[in-house]
Amino acid sequence: xxxxxxxxxxxxxxxxxxxxxxxxxxxxxxxxxxxxxxxxxxxxxxxxxxxxxxxxxxxxxxxxxxxxxxxxxxxxxxxxxxxxxxxxxxxxxxxxxxxxxxxxxxxxxxxxxxxxxxxxxxxxxxxxxxxxxxxxxxxxxxxxxxxxxxxxxxxxxxxxxxxxxxxxxxxxxxxxxxxxxxxxxxxxxxxxxxxxxxxxxxxxxxxxxxxxxxxxxxxxxxxxxxxxxxxxxxxxxxxxxxxxxxxxxxxxxxxxxxxxxxxxxxxxxxxxxxxxxxxxxxxxxxxxxxxxxxxxxxxxxxxxxxxxxxxxxxxxxxxxxxxxxxxxxxxxxxxxxxxxxxxxxxxxxxxxxxxxxxxxxxxxxxxxxxxxxxxxxxxxxxxxxxxxxxx
Ligand code: PMP
Numbered sequence: 477x478x479x480x481x482x483x484x485x486x487x488x489x490x491x492x493x494x495x496x497x498x499x500x501x502x503x504x505x506x507x508x509x510x511x512x513x514x515x516x517x518x519x520x521x522x523x524x525x526x527x528x529x530x531x532x533x534x535x536x537x538x539x540x541x542x543x544x545x546x547x548x549x550x551x552x553x554x555x556x557x558x559x560x561x562x563x564x565x566x567x568x569x570x571x572x573x574x575x576x577x578x579x580x581x582x583x584x585x586x587x588x589x590x591x592x593x594x595x596x597x598x599x600x601x602x603x604x605x606x607x608x609x610x611x612x613x614x615x616x617x618x619x620x621x622x623x624x625x626x627x628x629x630x631x632x633x634x635x636x637x638x639x640x641x642x643x644x645x646x647x648x649x650x651x652x653x654x655x656x657x658x659x660x661x662x663x664x665x666x667x668x669x670x671x672x673x674x675x676x677x678x679x680x681x682x683x684x685x686x687x688x689x690x691x692x693x694x695x696x697x698x699x700x701x702x703x704x705x706x707x708x709x710x711x712x713x714x715x716x717x718x719x720x721x722x723x724x725x726x727x728x729x730x731x732x733x734x735x736x737x738x739x740x741x742x743x744x745x746x747x748x749x750x751x752x753x754x755x756x757x758x759x760x761x762x763x764x765x766x767x768x769x770x771x772x773x774x775x776x777x778x779x780x781x782x783x784x785x786x787x788x789x790x791x792x793x794x795x796x797x798x799x800x801x802x803x804x805x806x807x808x809x810x811x812x813x814x815x816x817x818x819x820x821x822x823x824x825x826x827x828x829x830x831x832x833x834x835x836x837x838x839x840x841x842x843x844x845x846x847x848x849x850x851x852x853x854x855x856x857x858x859x860x861x862x863x864x865x866x867x
Contacts, residue, residue, distance in 0.1 A: 486851045500822040501852040502844075506650070506800065509845040510760050511697030514753055522742045524735045531730050541727025542569050549740040550705060553695075554682075556747050557754070558789050559672050561684040565707040566714035569728035570721050573670060573691035573704030577612045579724075580687055580706055583716035584642050584664045585620040594640070598624035601644040602659050604651050604803070604831035606668070609644045626832055627659040644668060645685075648677045651831050651839035652781050653799030670694050675757030676800050678788035686710060694800070696739050696753070701732045754790060761798035764842050764849055768802060771853060775860045778814075779805045802840040803828075814838040821859040823852065 483492035486499035515522060535541055547567050554560040570576035586594040599613045603626045613623040621642065624630055630641060641663035647656040648671040655677070658665050667685035671677060673695040688707040693699035708714040721727060743753050765783075772780050783797035804825065806814035815827035815838045828837030842849065 484845075484847050487847065495851075495854075498822065499851055500824060501855040502824045502848065503840040503842075503852050504824050504826055506693075506699075506841055506843055508694055508697035508699055508843045509848070510764075510843055511753070511757060512845060514751075514756050515697070517751070518742050518746075521745075522738055524738050526731065526734065531734065533730075534726050536730070541722065542567070543730070543733045543737065546733050546737045546740070549737060549744065552744060553740055554707075556744065557674065557679065558682050559674075559679050560669065560688060560690070560707060561682045562707060565688075565709050566711065566718075568706045568708060568714055568717045568721060569733070570704045570706070571725055571728055572693065572699075572702040573668070573689050573706075574608060574612070575721065575724065576689055576704050576706050576717065577608055577666075578616055579717045579720035580666050580689065581613055581621055581642055582616075582720050583708075583713045584666070584687065586640070588619040597621040597640050597642050597664075598630065599642045599644070600624045600627045600630045600660070600663075601646070601832075602627045602656070604649070604828060604833035604837070605644060606646055606650045607830050607832075610832070630660060640664065642666065646670070647672065647683075648799070651801050651826070651828075651837075652803035653677070653783060653797075653801055654781065671800050673757075674754035674788060674790045674795075675761055676798060678786035678795050679790045680786070681789065687713065692736055692739070695757075696736075696743060698736065698739060701729075701735060703728060703732050703736050758791070758795065758798050761800070761842065762796040765798055765802075766796070767853055768842070768856065771856050771860055772804075775863060777806065777808055777811070777859070777863050778818075778856075779807055800841070800843050802842060804838050804840055806836055806838075812836055818859075821855055821862075823855045823859070 486496050488494045488496055536543060551562040554562045570579055581599055585597040599621055601609045610623055617623055641660050643658050643660050643663040644666050645656050645658050646668040649656050665685055666687050666689060668689040669683055670691050671694055672683060686709045691704040706717055708717060746752055769780060772778055781803045783799060785794050785796050788795045804814060806817050811817040813835045815825055818825050818838060825838040825840050827835055829835045
C-alpha cells in the first residue's frame with residue numbers, strides 16, 4: 477500500500493491500482509458513493525467552514541428549529557426537477573428519513589390521549605419492502621399503532637376490522653426499483669420517494685401525495701449528514717410530525733442544515749448545465765446497469781428485474797434504466813437461498829427474506845464506488861462464466 481495510507485481492501489500496490497485476486501464483492505449497503513467523484517470536482521464550491529463559536533443555540537435566531545433558507549432551497553430543487561408538488565405543503569426535517577418513518581406513523585395514527593380513543597392504526601407495506609418500516613414500527617408499537625405485516629395479509633383481514641391502515645408505498649421501490657401505487661383502498665399513505673430523482677428513475681410527473689418522504693442521502697449522496705424531509709399537506713399531521721422530531725431530538729442538526737444548504741445551492745446552480753448532478757448520476761447508474769445486464773443476460777442461473785426505458789420530463793427525452801439496486805433471482809431449483817448461492821461466488825448481498833419476500837431473491841447495491849462496482853462485475857462475470865464449465 478501507499479505509505480501511511482490504506483488501499484481499498486480489493487486493491488494493492490503503490491498506487492492502489494493492482495487488484496487483489498478473487499476479492500469478495502460487498503454489494504450490501506446503499507451507501508451512495510457513486511456521487512463522490514461529482515463532489516470531488518466541486519470540492520471548493522460545496523465546502524462549508526464553521527468557526528467554533530458559531531451555532532451554539534438549539535434554535536435559529538428566529539427561534540425556529542428549521543432553517544427557512546434551507547426549506548426554500550429544497551422547494552426550489554423539487555420545482556426545478558419536477559419530482560414533487562411543494563405548493564400547499566409543509567416541510568418537516570428529520571435526522572435522515574429514517575427518523576421520519578416513525579414520526580409519520582405517529583402523526584397519522586389516532587391520538588392515544590384523545591377521549592374516545594380509536595383502535596390502533598395498522599401499519600402495512602407490500603413485499604418486497606424496505607425493512608425499517610417493520611423494524612421501526614414494531615419497536616415503538618403499542619397504543620397508537622402496530623405493525624400489521626404485508627398488504628397481502630391486510631387485504632384478507634380488512635373486512636373483519638374497522639381500524640385504519642397506514643400503508644408505506646415506496647416508489648421507486650427498494651429493493652426492486654419498480655414504481656408503486658397504494659394497494660389498500662382508503663388507507664393513509666406514506667409515499668417514500670427516496671429514489672424519485674433522475675439518477676435512478678424517469679420523472680413522469682411531480683408526485684403529489686398527502687404525505688411524502690424524501691432524503692438527501694440519495695440525490696446528493698450525503699447519507700452520513702442525516703437529513704430527511706417530509707412534505708405534508710394537512711396542517712395537523714405536519715404539526716404532529718414536527719412535534720415528534722422536537723421531542724425526539726430538538727430539531728434536525730443545525731450543522732447538517734447549514735452544510736446541506738451549500739450542497740443544494742451547488743446542485744441548483746448546475747442544473748441542466750455541463751455539471752448537472754442528475755446527468756452525472758444517471759450516466760454512472762445507467763452504465764452500471766447496462767454492464768451488469770450484459771453479463772447477467774448470458775446466465776441461466778441468475779436473472780434481473782426488467783425495467784424499460786421511459787420518457788423523463790427532467791431530461792426531456794426517453795432515458796435508459798438506472799436502478800439503485802439489482803433484485804437478483806436465482807433460477808436453479810437448488811438455489812432456493814440466493815444470498816447463499818451468491819456468497820459462495822464471493823458476492824455479499826441482502827437476502828430477499830429480509831424484505832418479506834422469497835429467499836430466491838437477493839438485493840445487490842449498485843450505488844457504491846466505482847471500485848466496488850468493478851469488483852462486483854468481476855465476481856458476477858466469474859459466476860456466469862463458471863456456468864459454461866458446469867454444463
Ligand atoms: N427510505 C428508503 C426507501 C431507503 O432506501 C432509505 C435508505 N436506504 C431510507 C428511506 C432512509 O434513508 P435516510 O435515513 O438516509 O434518509
